[in-house]
Amino acid sequence: MNTDFSALSQIDLERFLPLLLIYISINLVLLSCACIDWFRRKDRIATPTTWLLIILLVQPIGSILYFILGRRMTA
Numbered sequence: 001m002n003t004d005f006s007a008l009s010q011i012d013l014e015r016f017l018p019l020l021l022i023y024i025s026i027n028l029v030l031l032s033c034a035c036i037d038w039f040r041r042k043d044r045i046a047t048p049t050t051w052l053l054i055i056l057l058v059q060p061i062g063s064i065l066y067f068i069l070g071r072r073m074t075a
Helices: 006-010 013-041 048-057 059-068
Strands: none
Touching: 006 013, 013 048, 048 059
């Protein structure tokens, strides 16, 4: 297994910082919206605990999947 991380020191972080900040911002907005919507609809969602775990643990795809699939799966 290669454990030589010296190549990482050559990466110019200033170049990638704007993209990283945009990604983090979008991810936080998606996570916040999905959690708020889940909290409001948890009584009407078929498997609320499963969807909460998906939202929190599979980022950012979990939030997107919740909005596409989870909101339609009502009990």
